[in-house]
Structure formats: structure tokens, C-alpha cells
Amino acid sequence: MQDLQFYGIERRNNIMSRETYNYKRTAITTARDLCYSDEVVMQIRNAKTENEISRIMRDARLKEV
Numbered sequence: 001m002q003d004l005q006f007y008g009i010e011r012r013n014n015i016m017s018r019e020t021y022n023y024k025r026t027a028i029t030t031a032r033d034l035c036y037s038d039e040v041v042m043q044i045r046n047a048k049t050e051n052e053i054s055r056i057m058r059d060a061r062l063k064e065v
Contacts, residue, residue, distance in 0.1 A: 044056055
């Protein structure tokens with residue numbers, strides 16, 4: 001349960017698949033490891049699809065370069 005609080009996300013049945021949930025958790029961890037802003041982490045938390053998460057990560061990467 002503490003793990004869910006750390007990521008600030010919650011998997012609910014019929015809302016997101018297990019794969020999407022895990023992808024979101026991995027993306028949040030990666031964003032923190034790469035020292036992306038808190039704004040990027042919040043955008044990932046609020047994302048609903050894997051495509052949206054990928055776009056956020058790509059935009060953050062391009063902004064950091």
C-alpha cells in the first residue's frame with residue numbers, strides 16, 4: 001500500500017490495464033531518476049494512456065537537451 005502512495009497512482013479495475021499501470025509506475029520512476037521536473041511527474045500521473053505517457057516522456061527529454 002505504501003508503494004501506491006509513493007507513486008500517487010491507484011489501479012482500479014476497468015480503468016487501466018495492469019500493463020498500463022506498470023508502464024505508468026516505470027515512467028514515474030524513470031522521470032525521477034532523470035531529474036525531470038515535478039510538473040512532468042504530475043503529467044504522467046494524470047495520463048490515461050500509454051501513448052500519452054510516451055508523449056510526455058518524449059517532450060520532457062527534448063526539453064532537457
